[in-house]
Amino acid sequence: MTESVNPEAQMNEVNPEPQYEVFDDPVSDVGDLSQWQLMRIRFSKNKLAMLGLWGMIVIYIIVFLGEFIAPNWYQYQNGDYIFGPPSKITFIGPDGRFSLRPYVFATTTQLNQETFKFEFTEDRTKKIPVKFFVQGDPVSVLGFKTNLHLFGLEGGQRFYVMGADGLGRDMFARILVGGQISTTVGLIGVAMSIMLGAVLGTASGYFGGIVDDMMQRAIEVLGAFPQIPLWAALASALPPISKDFTVVHRYFLITLVLSVVSWTGLARQLRAKVMSYRNADFTQAALAAGSTDWRIVLTHMIPNGASHIIVIGALSIPGMILGETSLSFLGLGILPPAVSWGALLRDAQQVSVVVQHPWLLIPAAAVLITVLLFSLLGDGLRDAVDPYSI
Amino acid sequence: MINYIFRRIGYMMVTLAIIAVLGYLIVELPPGSYLEFEIARLRQQGGNVSQDQIKALEIRYGLNDPTYVRFFKWITGFVRGDFGESFQYRQEVKDLIGQRLAFTISISVFSLLLAWGIAVPVGVYSATHRNTIPDYIITVIQFLGLSIPSFLVALVLMVVAQRVFGQQVGGLFSDEFQNAPWSFARFIDLLKHLWIPIVVIAFGSTAGLSRIMRANLLDVLGMQYVQTARSKGLKENKVIWKHAVKNAMHPLIMILGGSLPGIISGETVVAIVMNIPTVGPMYFNAQLNQDLYLAATFLMFLSILGVLGNLLADIALAWVDPRIRFE
Numbered sequence: 001m002t003e004s005v006n007p008e009a010q011m012n013e014v015n016p017e018p019q020y021e022v023f024d025d026p027v028s029d030v031g032d033l034s035q036w037q038l039m040r041i042r043f044s045k046n047k048l049a050m051l052g053l054w055g056m057i058v059i060y061i062i063v064f065l066g067e068f069i070a071p072n073w074y075q076y077q078n079g080d081y082i083f084g085p086p087s088k089i090t091f092i093g094p095d096g097r098f099s100l101r102p103y104v105f106a107t108t109t110q111l112n113q114e115t116f117k118f119e120f121t122e123d124r125t126k127k128i129p130v131k132f133f134v135q136g137d138p139v140s141v142l143g144f145k146t147n148l149h150l151f152g153l154e155g156g157q158r159f160y161v162m163g164a165d166g167l168g169r170d171m172f173a174r175i176l177v178g179g180q181i182s183t184t185v186g187l188i189g190v191a192m193s194i195m196l197g198a199v200l201g202t203a204s205g206y207f208g209g210i211v212d213d214m215m216q217r218a219i220e221v222l223g224a225f226p227q228i229p230l231w232a233a234l235a236s237a238l239p240p241i242s243k244d245f246t247v248v249h250r251y252f253l254i255t256l257v258l259s260v261v262s263w264t265g266l267a268r269q270l271r272a273k274v275m276s277y278r279n280a281d282f283t284q285a286a287l288a289a290g291s292t293d294w295r296i297v298l299t300h301m302i303p304n305g306a307s308h309i310i311v312i313g314a315l316s317i318p319g320m321i322l323g324e325t326s327l328s329f330l331g332l333g334i335l336p337p338a339v340s341w342g343a344l345l346r347d348a349q350q351v352s353v354v355v356q357h358p359w360l361l362i363p364a365a366a367v368l369i370t371v372l373l374f375s376l377l378g379d380g381l382r383d384a385v386d387p388y389s390i
Numbered sequence: 391m392i393n394y395i396f397r398r399i400g401y402m403m404v405t406l407a408i409i410a411v412l413g414y415l416i417v418e419l420p421p422g423s424y425l426e427f428e429i430a431r432l433r434q435q436g437g438n439v440s441q442d443q444i445k446a447l448e449i450r451y452g453l454n455d456p457t458y459v460r461f462f463k464w465i466t467g468f469v470r471g472d473f474g475e476s477f478q479y480r481q482e483v484k485d486l487i488g489q490r491l492a493f494t495i496s497i498s499v500f501s502l503l504l505a506w507g508i509a510v511p512v513g514v515y516s517a518t519h520r521n522t523i524p525d526y527i528i529t530v531i532q533f534l535g536l537s538i539p540s541f542l543v544a545l546v547l548m549v550v551a552q553r554v555f556g557q558q559v560g561g562l563f564s565d566e567f568q569n570a571p572w573s574f575a576r577f578i579d580l581l582k583h584l585w586i587p588i589v590v591i592a593f594g595s596t597a598g599l600s601r602i603m604r605a606n607l608l609d610v611l612g613m614q615y616v617q618t619a620r621s622k623g624l625k626e627n628k629v630i631w632k633h634a635v636k637n638a639m640h641p642l643i644m645i646l647g648g649s650l651p652g653i654i655s656g657e658t659v660v661a662i663v664m665n666i667p668t669v670g671p672m673y674f675n676a677q678l679n680q681d682l683y684l685a686a687t688f689l690m691f692l693s694i695l696g697v698l699g700n701l702l703a704d705i706a707l708a709w710v711d712p713r714i715r716f717e
Contacts, residue, residue, distance in 0.1 A: 070531040220401075223651065227651070228670070228674070229655075229689055233419055237420040318536075318537065326539055352552075353550055376533065
C-alpha cells in the first residue's frame with residue numbers, strides 16, 4: 001500500500017495545485033488511513049459484528065454484577081421451594097387495573113403425601129409488588145459486601161425468575177454467577193495456545209527444513225488424538241480437590257494443558273502465511289540490508305500475521321466456552337460447589353427430571369446466546385482484517 | 391501417485407508409533423491402579439484381602455513390571471491382534487470392542503456423509519444467492535448450529551420427544567430387541583434408532599462445513615477464470631458446478647481429514663447422553679476406572695481412525711487437484 005502512495009506524493013511536488021478526488025466512502029480513502037484504522041471502519045460497518053461486540057460487553061457486565069442483579073443469593077437453599085417453578089408475573093395490579101409495576105402471586109408449598117413431591121399453589125388474590133433496590137440476602141459483588149439487590153420483593157418474600165433447582169436455589173442467580181467462570185476460564189487457555197501457535201508456526205514457516213518437518217509430525221500426532229479421552233485422562237491425573245487446590249484451579253490447569261494440544265490450527269495457518277512472506281520482496285530487501293533473522297521475524301513476520309492471530313483468538317473463545325460446558329457436563333471440568341453453565345447443565349442430565357422441571361435447561365440458552373455473540377464478533381473481525389473484502 | 395501414497399503410509403506408521411507411546415503414557419498417567427479399586431471393592435464386600443491374594447492379582451495383571459515392560463507386552467500383543475484383558479469386565483478386550491467399534495464407525499461415517507450431503511448444496515446456494523433472504527435465514531441457522539454443542543441438541547430432542555410425543559428416545563434398540571440375536575427385525579429396529587444420533591452429530595458439523603463452503607465459493611466466484619467461463623457463454627449451472635465448486639472444495643477436503651477425531655469426541659458426549667453403546671462411553675469409563683488395556687486399545691483405535699482419515703483426505707486432495715506435486 002505504501003508503494004502506491006509514493007508516486008502520488010512525487011506527482012504532487014510537480015503539480016502545484018493537486019486535484020483531489022473527494023470520496024464519501026471513507027474506505028476508499030486508502031492512502032490516509034492506516035491498516036488498523038481501515039479494519040476498524042470495516043468492522044464498525046458490519047452490524048452483526050457490532051451486535052456481537054456490544055452484546056458481549058453487556059453479558060460480561062451482567063454476569064459480573066450477577067449477585068447484585070439477581071434477587072437471591074445463588075447459594076441460598078430454600079427448603080420450601082425445591083424444584084419450584086418460575087414465579088408468574090402479572091401486570092394487573094391489586095386494584096384490577098393495568099400497571100407498569102409487575103406483581104407476583106404469593107405461593108404456598110405443600111408436600112403431597114402420596115407422591116412425596118412438593119406442590120405449589122398460587123394465591124391469585126394476593127399480589128406482591130416487585131420493587132427496585134430492595135434489601136435481601138447479603139452478597140459480595142466484585143468484592144463489595146452489600147445486601148441491596150437490583151429488584152425483588154420486600155418483606156423477606158422470595159422471587160424466582162427462572163425457578164429453583166433440586167435444593168431450592170435460585171436458577172437465575174446461579175446462571176448469572178455461573179457465567180463468571182464460564183466466560184473467563186477459557187481465556188487464559190486461548191491466550192496460551194495463541195502464543196504457542198504464533199511462535200511455533202512462525203518459526204517453522206520461516207526456517208523450514210528440519211524444524212518444519214518436526215513440527216509437521218508433531219501437528220499430525222496431536223491432530224489424531226481425540227480430545228475428550230485426553231481430557232478424561234488429564235482430569236483423573238490431577239490431584240484431588242482440597243482447600244488450596246480448588247475446582248477452578250483444577251480446571252485452569254486442564255485448560256493450560258489443553259492449550260498445549262490446541263495450538264496446531266493457528267500454527268498451520270501462520271506457517272503458510274509466513275512461508276509466502278518469506279519470499280516477498282520486503283523480506284529479501286531486509287536480508288540484503290543485513291537484518292538478522294530475529295529482526296525479520298519480529299518486525300516483518302509477526303506484524304503481518306498479527307491480524308490473523310487476533311482473529312483466530314476471537315474465533316477460538318466460543319470453542320473454549322463450549323469445551324467447558326461439555327466437560328463440566330461430563331463431570332470432568334467445574335464441579336460443585338463451584339457453579340458454571342456446564343455444572344448447572346449437569347443437573348439436567350436426567351431426561352425424566354428435565355421433563356418435569358424444564359427450567360433446568362435454561363443454562364443452555366445462556367450458553368447459546370453467549371457463544372452466538374462471540375461467533376458473530378469473531379466472524380466480523382475476520383471480515384474486517386481481510387483486505388480483499390468490500 | 392503410488393509412490394506418494396506409499397510414502398504417506400510410511401509417515402503414518404511413524405505417527406502411529408509415537409501416538410502408541412504417548413497414548414499409553416497418558417492412559418497410565420493417573421495415580422493409582424485398577425488393583426487399588428479392586429481391593430477396595432473386595433474389602434467393601436466384607437472380605438478381607440490377604441497379601442497372597444494381592445500378590446496373585448498383581449502378577450496376573452503384570453502390575454509389578456515397570457511401565458516400559460508393560461508397554462512392550464501390550465504393543466507386541468496389539469500388533470498380533472491380542473489386546474489384553476479388561477480388568478473391569480474380566481473379558482478379552484477384543485470381544486468387548488468389536489461391536490462398539492462398528493457402531494462408532496458407522497455413526498461417524500454416516501453423520502459425515504449426511505453433513506457433507508447437506509452442507510455442500512446449502513453452501514453453494516447461499517453463496518450464489520448472497521445477501522438474499524434465504525441466505526440470511528441459512529446464516530442464522532448456521533450460527534445456531536455452531537453455537538450449540540451437539541449433546542445439548544440431543545438433550546433437548548429427548549426432552550421434547552418425551553414431553554410432546556410421550557416417546558422415549560435413546561439407546562440403539564427397543565427393549566424387546568436389546569439382547570435378541572441378530573435378525574432382520576432387529577436390524578430395522580436398529581435403523582429406527584440409529585438415525586437420531588446421526589442427525590444430532592451431523593447438525594453441528596453441517597453448519598460449520600456449509601459456512602466454509604460459502605466463504606470459499608465466494609472467493610472463487612470473484613476469480614477471473616470464472617468471469618472468462620461466463621463470458622465465453624457457458625451456462626451458469628456449468629460455471630458454478632464444474633468450474634467454481636470444484637476448486638472451492640479443496641479446503642473442505644483438507645478439513646475432512648481432521649474432522650474424524652472431532653466427530654468422535656462429540657459423539658462420545660452424545661452417546662453418553664443418549665445411552666448409545668458406542669466406543670466413547672466405554673472408553674470414558676475405562677479411563678476413569680483405570681482399566682489400562684481397554685483404555686489404551688480404544689485410544690489406539692480412535693487414533694488409527696484419525697490418522698487414516700488424514701491419509702484418505704490427502705489422497706483425495708491429490709486426486710482432485712492435479713497441481714499438488716508428489717515429490
